[in-house]
Amino acid sequence: AQSVTQLDSHVSVSEGTPVLLRCNYSSSYSPSLFWYVQHPNKGLQLLLKYTSAATLVKGINGFEAEFKKSETSFHLTKPSAHMSDAAEYFCVVRGNDYKLSFGAGTTVTVRA
Amino acid sequence: SQTIHQWPATLVQPVGSPLSLECTVEGTSNPNLYWYRQAAGRGLQLLFYSVGIGQISSEVPQNLSASRPQDRQFILSSKKLLLSDSGFYLCAWNPGAKVYEQFFGPGTRLTVL
Numbered sequence: 001a002q003s004v005t006q007l008d009s010h011v012s013v014s015e016g017t018p019v020l021l022r023c024n025y026s027s028s029y030s031p032s033l034f035w036y037v038q039h040p041n042k043g044l045q046l047l048l049k050y051t052s053a054a055t056l057v058k059g060i061n062g063f064e065a066e067f068k069k070s071e072t073s074f075h076l077t078k079p080s081a082h083m084s085d086a087a088e089y090f091c092v093v094r095g096n097d098y099k100l101s102f103g104a105g106t107t108v109t110v111r112a
Numbered sequence: 113s114q115t116i117h118q119w120p121a122t123l124v125q126p127v128g129s130p131l132s133l134e135c136t137v138e139g140t141s142n143p144n145l146y147w148y149r150q151a152a153g154r155g156l157q158l159l160f161y162s163v164g165i166g167q168i169s170s171e172v173p174q175n176l177s178a179s180r181p182q183d184r185q186f187i188l189s190s191k192k193l194l195l196s197d198s199g200f201y202l203c204a205w206n207p208g209a210k211v212y213e214q215f216f217g218p219g220t221r222l223t224v225l
Contacts, residue, residue, distance in 0.1 A: 044204075051212070094212040105155055
């Protein structure tokens with residue numbers, strides 16, 4: 001079975017400082033991994049995806065994630081947080097039959 | 113380009129009343145379609161998915177049902193709503209063909225009173 005664990009339920013950063021959201025995965029085959037962002041009362045937006053190409057994946061809005069097979073991790077980072085980054089972030093792994101397995105989510109708060 | 117629509121955006125319904133939420137996708141054909149629910153503090157729960165017209169798979173037994181009357185239309189229904197049906201309902205689509213990411217609609221906020 002495929003699953004993800006998001007290691008932090010809540011992350012608080014100051015505007016202009018780096019953001020790190022941690023995710024570990026478990027997959028019985030070569031994983032496809034994703035990060036989604038959800039702003040309050042909105043749908044989920046795909047930030048980036050890893051599908052066995054480059055291990056460092058660049059996404060939208062300055063986010064990037066690094067796939068580390070030896071650590072079974074797929075952490076999301078951004079060098080400088082912006083107020084608009086305040087949202088909930090989901091780490092996701094491909095499951096069976098085109099289904100996705102979602103982490104519990106990390107809520108990001110950005111302090112002015 | 114592809115677009116996914118959901119309506120209504122918000123809905124307040126009394127316990128025991130029926131429910132119909134609609135999702136449509138434009139700009140693609142034969143998509144995989146999904147219904148999710150987000151209850152407060154409980155993450156995303158997959159309710160139903162469909163790989164074609166009339167083909168519905170249920171992930172969680174409950175008083176909800178889904179139908180796919182047309183290729184790009186996915187409907188979530190209930191005959192009698194429960195308080196526990198309150199939540200944020202999200203529809204998503206996926207093109208298949210070895211593409212695994214899903215694309216989400218704007219969601220429907222359902223409050224059952």
